[in-house]
Amino acid sequence: MIIAIDGPAASGKGTLARRVADAMGYAYLDTGLLYRATGAKVLALGLDPSNDDAAITAAEKLVSGDLDGEELRSEEVGSAASKVAAIPKVRAVLLDFQRDLARTPPAGKRGAVLDGRDIGTVVCPEAPIKFYLTASVEERANRRFKQLQEKNPAAIYERVLKELEERDARDSARDVAPLKMASDAIHIDTDRLNADAVFNAVMAHIRTHMGEND
Numbered sequence: 001m002i003i004a005i006d007g008p009a010a011s012g013k014g015t016l017a018r019r020v021a022d023a024m025g026y027a028y029l030d031t032g033l034l035y036r037a038t039g040a041k042v043l044a045l046g047l048d049p050s051n052d053d054a055a056i057t058a059a060e061k062l063v064s065g066d067l068d069g070e071e072l073r074s075e076e077v078g079s080a081a082s083k084v085a086a087i088p089k090v091r092a093v094l095l096d097f098q099r100d101l102a103r104t105p106p107a108g109k110r111g112a113v114l115d116g117r118d119i120g121t122v123v124c125p126e127a128p129i130k131f132y133l134t135a136s137v138e139e140r141a142n143r144r145f146k147q148l149q150e151k152n153p154a155a156i157y158e159r160v161l162k163e164l165e166e167r168d169a170r171d172s173a174r175d176v177a178p179l180k181m182a183s184d185a186i187h188i189d190t191d192r193l194n195a196d197a198v199f200n201a202v203m204a205h206i207r208t209h210m211g212e213n214d
């Protein structure tokens, strides 16, 4: 079974998806990492992430080792990721890997949890369970700021907020696979829910779905 979790940056998708995958014994794929690794490769060459040829070549050359590393989590790489993600051929190159993992999870796993922007709409529109997480941009910036501050006390809230606003706008406005809630997704506004409450609400939906489809 496939569980799709989409939503804007820092809405808590990864935190939730990892926990759900653990609880269910499913594989987990953070699809944002594919775009981050592509963006990071372009940056490492000193090229512009909006350059089609550079971004497509980087996506085509991705190997699993490129998906490791704390530097992928920086806001600079997040911003580069959202630039390469707006290039249709980059998305096409990365699509098969995501679909293969979702539809044929690694040995021993009965399903997969994928989080991203277009899992419920484009990558796995057939997923029987879809969630769309949101929170206000100020709340998300606050979460991301606290997360960054643990590693870099010089992090600046206003910069984090601006970066998230720009990323949201680019991800929502692009022509191909924009950030959008699937019509059959369950919307969870996490502004006033902590991570445990979100997880409990999501697991309750999953159990109900599985009970109804036994």
Ligand SMILES: Nc1ncnc2c1ncn2[C@@H]1O[C@H](COP(=O)(O)OP(=O)(O)OP(=O)(O)O)[C@@H](O)[C@H]1O
Residues within 6 Å of the ligand: 007, 008, 009, 010, 011, 012, 013, 014, 015, 016, 032, 143, 144, 147, 190, 193, 194, 195, 196, 198
């Ligand atoms: N419901 C919540 N309430 C408060 N903080 C949360 C909640 N869910 C996650 N967080 C925290 O918010 C931060 C961002 O969460 P996370 O990385 O899971 O978001 P994300 O949607 O996967 O981000 P990105 O799109 O950038 O990959 C983390 O520090 C996480 O611990």
Ligand SMILES: Nc1ccn([C@@H]2O[C@H](COP(=O)(O)O)[C@@H](O)[C@H]2O)c(=O)n1
Residues within 6 Å of the ligand: 009, 010, 031, 032, 033, 035, 036, 078, 081, 082, 083, 085, 115, 116, 117, 118, 119, 167, 171
């Ligand atoms: N399915 C996806 C996942 C991600 N993106 C793009 O990558 C950027 C980084 O993603 P994070 O989840 O790690 O924040 C994101 O801003 C998107 O531009 C995507 O397009 N589709």
